[in-house]
Amino acid sequence: MWLLGEIMRNFFVFLLILLNLTLLAWIASEKVEWQKWLRKTAYFKNFQPKQNKNKIAQECSFESNALPLIQWELPKQFAFAQEPLPLDNPIVRRRLYKELVAVAYSHAITTLNLQRAKYWFPQISPILEKYQIPDDFKYIAVIESNLQNLISPADARGFWQFLAGTAKEYDLEVSPEVDERYHPLKATEAACKYFKSAYKAFGSWACVAASYNMGMAALKNVIETQKQSNYYRLHLNDETARYLYRAVATKMIFENPEKYGYKDGIPDFYPSNETYQTITIRQTIPNLAEFAIQNNTDLMTLKELNPWLRGNTLTIVPPKTYEILLPKP
Numbered sequence: 001m002w003l004l005g006e007i008m009r010n011f012f013v014f015l016l017i018l019l020n021l022t023l024l025a026w027i028a029s030e031k032v033e034w035q036k037w038l039r040k041t042a043y044f045k046n047f048q049p050k051q052n053k054n055k056i057a058q059e060c061s062f063e064s065n066a067l068p069l070i071q072w073e074l075p076k077q078f079a080f081a082q083e084p085l086p087l088d089n090p091i092v093r094r095r096l097y098k099e100l101v102a103v104a105y106s107h108a109i110t111t112l113n114l115q116r117a118k119y120w121f122p123q124i125s126p127i128l129e130k131y132q133i134p135d136d137f138k139y140i141a142v143i144e145s146n147l148q149n150l151i152s153p154a155d156a157r158g159f160w161q162f163l164a165g166t167a168k169e170y171d172l173e174v175s176p177e178v179d180e181r182y183h184p185l186k187a188t189e190a191a192c193k194y195f196k197s198a199y200k201a202f203g204s205w206a207c208v209a210a211s212y213n214m215g216m217a218a219l220k221n222v223i224e225t226q227k228q229s230n231y232y233r234l235h236l237n238d239e240t241a242r243y244l245y246r247a248v249a250t251k252m253i254f255e256n257p258e259k260y261g262y263k264d265g266i267p268d269f270y271p272s273n274e275t276y277q278t279i280t281i282r283q284t285i286p287n288l289a290e291f292a293i294q295n296n297t298d299l300m301t302l303k304e305l306n307p308w309l310r311g312n313t314l315t316i317v318p319p320k321t322y323e324i325l326l327p328k329p
Contacts, residue, residue: 072100072260080248081134081205086232099242099249104260109146113250114257116147119270120159124188131192134205139247139254140212141188149182149307157181160191170194176311178322183308206231206244213243274328276305281322285314295326302326 074093078085086092103110117138124138141147144161156163158181164174170190172180180186191212198208198216202223210231211219222236223229231244253260285291288309292302303309305325314322 072097072104074100078248078252080244080251081136081209083205085248089232092232095242095245096248099245100252103246103249103253110253111262113142113146114254114262115268116270117142117254118268120147120184123185127185127188127192131189131196133192133195136247136251137191137195137205137209139250140209141191142250142254143243143246149184158187159184160187162187162190166194177314178308179310180308182310186308202229204229204231209244209247210234210236210240214240276325277328278323278325281314281324282316282318284316288312288314296329297327 074087074097076087078087085096087096120141121138124141125135128135128137141159145159147159149158150161151157152161154163157179160181162170162172162181164181167174167181167187167190170193172183172186172190174181180190194212195208198211199205201216201220202208202211207219207223207229214222214237219240222234226234228234235241253262258264288302289299289312292299295302299312302324305327309324316322
């Protein structure tokens, strides 16, 4: 019985080895067939592996129907808000290039931002000029909100991402009916007031931009601790360390979109301001939907043109008035 058991055990081991060998042979044959099928597909017809000169590794070469990886050389000189970047510093160059690639290859977002900028920049720039803020600060609105009335996880809102308390400090109304953080032009005025105050504190536009991200008090503390007031030489949290570089990269692309693969003539889906009229509201509106119908429009259009209207009513306490945009009849 012992001998019979040994014979049976060896027989099953043999069968197992034979099955494994058969399986390996089948996998190898299927791999060959799979590779043949891949070569027949349209995608891999354009794929040609080639060895590099050192024969250490292989690299993939694609024909022009695949998106190429474009590498750009940074300029030797570039400025933000009339302040030159220290591009002779390799750390600065590396950080700027990282943000340049990130913005340039965010194709959907950057395309939409270029389109929005055509409409909003001509309205934002005169306000910056009025407050003597460098025009480059319009790119801060782009990196803050993509020129949209967004809500952040911290509940900052609008183009300029104001928190409710800060908005009130800079004369914006925040209430259940009216939230002027959603009013792009009034919020721009509030942002300009902040920028002027921050410039008095820091004397550097780069630090003004950094403080807009992390707060004036926090930046003052960093400067005092590190005994360094140059933004490009400060050790900052990751978000603030990237912040100005992202704005500079955005400026580089917006000023020369064709260089970075964006064609001019992006469709403009914003109608001309000539199609709107501004009316002054001096009396309470008990129902905005009915008000819209009475003015030959609808609530959706009314809220689209006036996103700062947050409820369905508008209460007026004299002498307070509001200006509302409506389509021209």
